[in-house]
Amino acid sequence: MKTMLGDLNRWTQLFRGKKQQETHYAASHWRLMMRKLMKHKLAKVSLVVIGFMYVVALFGNFISPQGLDKYDSVYLNSRPTSIHFIDTDGKFHFTPFVYGMKSERDPETLRKMFVEDTSLKYPIKFFVKGEEYKLFGFIPSSIHLFGVEDPGRLFLFGTDGMGRDLFSRIVLGSQVSLTIPLVGVGISFVLGLFFGGISGYFGGMIDSVIQRIIEIIRSFPTLPLWMALSAAIPPRVPIVQMFLYITIIMAFIEWTGLARVVRSKFISLRNEDYVMAAKISGVSDAKIIIVHLIPGFLSYLVVTMTLAIPSMIIGETAMSFLGLGIRSPAASWGVLLQEAQQIENVALYPWKLIPLGFVIITVLAFNFLGDGLRDAADPYK
Amino acid sequence: MVEAAETAEQQAHPLLRVEDLNIHLPSDGGLLKAVSGVSFQIAKGKTLGIVGESGCGKSITGKTLLGIQPKHAVTSGSVWFGDVDIVKLKKNGREIRAIRGSKIAMIFQEPMTAFSPLYTIGNQIIESILLHRTRNKQEAKGMAIDILRRVGISNPEKRFNQYPHEFSGGMMQRAMIAMALACEPEVLIADEPTTALDVTIQAQVLELMKQLQQEFGMAIIFITHDLGIVAEMCDEVAVMYLGKVVEQAPVREIFHNPKHPYTRGLLRSIPMIGSRKERLESIEGTVPIPINRAPMCGFYERCKDRIAGVCDAQDVPQVQLAENHSVRCFLHGGRSEGGVQP
């Protein structure tokens, strides 16, 4: 036996010369898929964008200069602070700075607005001490990525009607808006795999019943369904619990699509020659499912899941926008857009639409990634 | 004598003449030379067989004759049809469309792909008749029904109004032949037309093609991997390997006096019904991929008679052994420093 394995090693040694070719030959399905995905430029860029978003969400409390509860009764509806390198004298500064702000009235509309007070300069500093927070929920810290010294103010994206920093709220809101879809898809993955699996494997009566239930769920108009379901949520529940409820509502609708993919793949793979071959090799049914069937459609499932995320993001945004989901002072992108409900708000304070940009970018990125994955799911072509 | 004179006359004026055809496909790994330096010609009423294994370039050659090769293919050389060079014609331009379907037609392995499931068979046959032969719809319908009858479809008036899914495999193949013949083409390119069919149905279709050839006098280019079909159908045979014609000769010469080691190996590796052998002689190894290949004999790695330092050092030129028998092999001459006799 030793010599046999020695022989095997010898062969590998011999093939070292053709290493590149050999690594391709010995590349697993997932590696081939990854390689093909990386050839899809748009998907690659999207992957970077999505990765960046999630890193920002993860370190949200550190990156955002303000916490969720902080508000500033002075600077209501302040426009985004401009960052300067060159001061009024034309002198160049290596560290960027912001000017102080003073309120004035618009001579025409008589509305209160903020203008720069060029007499006050506050350089932007990194790793400044600020509000206390807990990183990842358990590491206490008060260091923020950037900020200016009091009484200076830095509102990258402006403030809302309560004087809250929009940038901070977008960053912290992304924690909700980006995790709800993940958790939701996770739950629908389990449900979809389970129901789709038994539907495809057993067929017959069970299959018919599950398929009819899926059709009924899918034919519900989503908006009234959300309203009904969120009406069932007690009004004063803690944020975490609220979050959980929303996720379950989303997953309840989304799993049906996944279940269908699982079922159809199950049925088509069951008729593959290699499944028949495994059966003739004496492999048990349970093992055929785990070893042959599930890995067979997992890549397609990943595609469907990736493409399901955008609709969940939009769903969460829509629910919060309608006031059915997360509520202030907690933040999600939908909650932030709530402020943009009035046309007057949008017209006077256009920066309140910035959260919309994030929704669009994220949804697009997930869609492009899904497209790339779909092309890569069958890397042998 | 008369026959010889006739052949000579036809040789002088072939219907279709392919000269030094090269088809290159750019791919991820490099330039894939699908076809290189292919030349052949075909006269009226004759059948040329192009044989070879999968990936030898026989199918793409057939498609190029009609100008329907893949879009990214880089083609050079010429395909003379009369005094028109098909390779030079603009893809999907007016000139090529006037030839395609009416002067040169093609039938495929999968008849289902040739028909749209949305229209009746009759409609689809009429379409090309209206395009090339007549503008009168009633007349066209008459012609279509006539051609359906001639390919052996019973009750053609009824079949005319049926959809492709109502036809069985053999019937579809007949319908496709009918569609190809609707405009009485001068050249018919048949790309594995019977491979997907059962033997008894294949026999029917082959008989039909022979019969129709006598009737219409068209030239047939028969692309296949089946040497049995070649023996039955063809007058002349071009054996392709790795994008090159390695041997070309009349069918008897190919079967009784093969010169190229590949042709010989191929003939020895098929089980023959008439003879009883204990072991088949096989060609060892597999077909290499023609990407970034040095100029050398394509069959070198699998050849039993290879000459190291000769066959793997240069491209093999075509050697004319007899008036109509040519081969690409150094065993039969063509070496620059003096020939080796077989």
Next chain:
Amino acid sequence: MKEMKEIIVDVQNLVKEYPSQDGGGLFRKASAPVKALSDVSFALRKGETLSLVGESGCGKTTLGRCLARGIEATSGQVNFQTPDGRKIDFLKAKQQEFKEVRQSIQMIFQDPYASLNPRMTVYDIISEPLRALSGLSKTEIDERVIEMARQTGLNNSFLRRYPHAFSGGQRQRIGIARALVTRPKVVVCDEAVSALDVSIQAQIINLLKDLQREYEITYLFISHDLSVVKHISDRIAVMYLGRIIELAETEELFRRPMHPYSEALLSAVPNPDPDRKVERIVLQGEVPNPANPPSGCHFHPRCPHRTELCEKALPPLQDMGGGRFVACHYANELTLQGVESLVAQ
């Protein structure tokens, strides 16, 4: 006639029905099931190659898969003779007996691309039957796999690769290694060389023959290619619409077929010799739909010798002596042409 070897598999009255395609809906009445196999009986002898030939839809693939229990037959028996003399009905075998016969009856598939799981390494593919059935230790399995790979002409270095690294011929070798790694007594070859190029086909046929000699394997060779069948088989069973209509020794069948369908099938094969101009019997019409088979003898609508009797009565598979079975009312009266006599001067 050669000496009769002992029977290793005895197939009795095998039936496979499929539920009808256009029945069983909510608002439609279910129609009668389609019979893919009706009452098929034959025996496989130790070390022989029995070929099943016929056109698509004749049930030859279904028969092979039922015998290897890749699909479950509706009724019938597949009696396997174990080396120690016991007789086990494979279709009803359970537990230990099932495992025993499972290892002894294996299968090689037609499509070398679809029959290998693209997500498994060659080692995992070849060792799968051993891991599932044999109870051998890890090192014993390694040893067997390496030995089998060597015998099927696969390099050891190939074992870590995935199937996408291989050409059709090499993949088929992997499939053969998987089927033979349990040292089976009977192997069903379902169109095992049909998808391969001519030169590769010869390699695989030779390999199958070498392995047969070495391990005394019995092949049930399913093919539509009669020249391959002629080359490889000892006996041939011709199938038409779910039934065996003729079963004979290879030489005998080719010399003198006794069923008109066998005759037509033989004469339809293109002969790779341009000088042998064959006078061909071209059958009219096509294979009927198995869901709605013709009355009486299923072949009668295409048969040139049909009589009124053929339209009414289904001919049974009769023993004609000399190991030959024919299902035709006029098997004794008709003088049919074999391949040799079809050759005109």
